[in-house]
Amino acid sequence: MRRVVVTGIGVLCGIGRNREEFQAGLREGRSGIGHITNTECLDLRFREGAEVRCYNPNDHFSPKEADMIDRFAQFAVVAAREAVAHSGIEWTVDMRENAAIVTGSCVGGQSTENQGFWDVYKMGKPRVHPMTIPKTMANAGASAISQEFGITGPAFTISTACSSSAHAIGQAFSMVRSGMADVAITGGSEAPFSYGILKAWEAMRVVSPTVCRPFSLDRNGMILGEGSAMLVLESLDHALARGAKPIAEVAGFGMSSDAHHITQPSAEGAAKAIRMALKDACIAPDRIGYINAHGTGTTANDATETRALHLAFGDHAKRLAISSTKAMHGHALGAAGAIETAAAIFAVANGILPPTINFTGPDPECDLDYIPNCARRADAEYALSNSFAFGGLNAVVALKRY
Amino acid sequence: MPDLMETDELTQRVLRIIAETQRKDPAQVTVDSSFEELGIDSMDGVNIVFALENEFNVNVPDEEVRSIRSVRDMVEGVRRLVEQSQQGSGGQSLGTETPGPAPEDQAPAAS
Numbered sequence: 212m213r214r215v216v217v218t219g220i221g222v223l224c225g226i227g228r229n230r231e232e233f234q235a236g237l238r239e240g241r242s243g244i245g246h247i248t249n250t251e252c253l254d255l256r257f258r259e260g261a262e263v264r265c266y267n268p269n270d271h272f273s274p275k276e277a278d279m280i281d282r283f284a285q286f287a288v289v290a291a292r293e294a295v296a297h298s299g300i301e302w303t304v305d306m307r308e309n310a311a312i313v314t315g316s317c318v319g320g321q322s323t324e325n326q327g328f329w330d331v332y333k334m335g336k337p338r339v340h341p342m343t344i345p346k347t348m349a350n351a352g353a354s355a356i357s358q359e360f361g362i363t364g365p366a367f368t369i370s371t372a373c374s375s376s377a378h379a380i381g382q383a384f385s386m387v388r389s390g391m392a393d394v395a396i397t398g399g400s401e402a403p404f405s406y407g408i409l410k411a412w413e414a415m416r417v418v419s420p421t422v423c424r425p426f427s428l429d430r431n432g433m434i435l436g437e438g439s440a441m442l443v444l445e446s447l448d449h450a451l452a453r454g455a456k457p458i459a460e461v462a463g464f465g466m467s468s469d470a471h472h473i474t475q476p477s478a479e480g481a482a483k484a485i486r487m488a489l490k491d492a493c494i495a496p497d498r499i500g501y502i503n504a505h506g507t508g509t510t511a512n513d514a515t516e517t518r519a520l521h522l523a524f525g526d527h528a529k530r531l532a533i534s535s536t537k538a539m540h541g542h543a544l545g546a547a548g549a550i551e552t553a554a555a556i557f558a559v560a561n562g563i564l565p566p567t568i569n570f571t572g573p574d575p576e577c578d579l580d581y582i583p584n585c586a587r588r589a590d591a592e593y594a595l596s597n598s599f600a601f602g603g604l605n606a607v608v609a610l611k612r613y
Numbered sequence: 614m615p616d617l618m619e620t621d622e623l624t625q626r627v628l629r630i631i632a633e634t635q636r637k638d639p640a641q642v643t644v645d646s647s648f649e650e651l652g653i654d655s656m657d658g659v660n661i662v663f664a665l666e667n668e669f670n671v672n673v674p675d676e677e678v679r680s681i682r683s684v685r686d687m688v689e690g691v692r693r694l695v696e697q698s699q700q701g702s703g704g705q706s707l708g709t710e711t712p713g714p715a716p717e718d719q720a721p722a723a724s
Contacts, residue, residue: 472656
């Protein structure tokens with residue numbers, strides 16, 4: 212099987228509109244969370260979110276192009292452009308035919324769908340905009356990326372709630388490793404800030420009205436985020452042959468399903484996905500130096516994830532450096548796995564581990580090293596990025612310094 | 614006290630809502646039933662509170678939901694909220710639904 216490397220990264224999210232701002236945000240422990248401005252919050256019990264600030268579609272697309280794709284798909288294209296530019300790929304006919312695109316999105320074009328439903332149900336209008344269906348579909352990001360670069364290889368979208376883009380990266384990794392594709396653009400994008408879906412999140416009672424404090428005793432929920440991260444994956448040989456410089460290696464991927472509950476996480480299911488990722492990467496647990504946790508900031512997730520880390524790592528769990536960067540960029544749902552995989556790549560590549568900000572003090576049920584509040588210089592040869600979705604679908608990406 | 618509580622109308626409505634949302638025989642649900650006995654987990658609890666909010670036209674704050682541990686907690690919590698709203702001193706929109714979005718051409722999400 213072929214070795215697979217990351218040669219390009221593009222990111223935009225609450226803590227940065229591009230790769231450089233994102234890395235600076237992680238290093239500085241900057242919060243990207245503030246009052247939600249993209250939609251009126253009206254009677255919502257929460258007001259906070261991690262939006263991509265100062266995003267103007269016209270900075271990236273012609274007005275006609277911007278009309279054709281929802282905000283979430285625009286994010287996918289913007290991140291993919293940055294990742295491709297970073298990789299230095301110069302497309303040939305052959306490369307376009309053999310490249311794959313695998314994206315993740317949980318909720319697709321929410322604001323477009325919301326507007327359509329508003330028009331018919333609330334306003335009693337007799338018609339909805341004709342672009343409502345193609346702008347709402349979750350694969351719109353993958354389709355827009357294929358059009359952007361003229362890529363004609365396999366392209367599809369995975370929707371597994373909060374694991375969507377981690378599963379997407381895992382699938383793209385498998386395709387490049389097996390030889391099905393030489394190059395893959397993979398990641399996820401999400402833009403969930405619209406009134407209807409925020410009401411639905413409010414009803415679940417898992418969103419914090421204040422701040423996201425993963426693993427702290429006084430944590431009171433997650434904060435939603437938006438954005439995208441895209442990676443360019445290539446076989447090592449393909450990258451070296453064109454003179455590209457690998458940023459990191461994708462060492463392995465593990466997944467599992469809890470077979471347990473539609474919303475409650477399972478430590479055993481999460482631990483199994485971690486073990487599968489270690490096995491796939493052919494490494495012992497004590498080789499892992501950093502873990503970008505799922506770390507949503509809910510009571511249930513953080514305690515369960517901690518138990519899972521104890522189960523999977525045994526004695527080494529206490530020596531792991533773990534952080535949840537969601538306290539900074541929010542929970543970007545279907546984009547979360549990709550944004551956090553990007554954070555983990557930068558951690559192994561730069562030797563700077565991002566912190567868990569807003570940390571106020573340990574919960575007895577969360578008894579590990581969560582890199583509280585300040586980034587840390589440390590050499591981590593291997594890192595994991597954990598994603599655990601509602602519905603009990605778990606995905607863990609293993610990364611290695613190159 | 615428990616006997617009195619079992620018989621009043623508000624308690625019966627709460628028990629009925631719990632039984633309906635959990636698809637249980639109403640005879641199984643009593644004030645002294647534990648969540649464990651009824652097989653109620655945290656998501657079920659959130660679903661029940663949603664039904665109770667609709668039934669009694671009250672709003673239950675998130676932090677109160679997190680502290681609910683039993684059927685009795687639910688009955689007492691609803692009773693307190695209903696009494697507060699009847700006294701008109703409930704503060705934060707208790708007893709009345711907060712207004713929905715104003716009828717405008719743009720949905721609130723439009724941007």
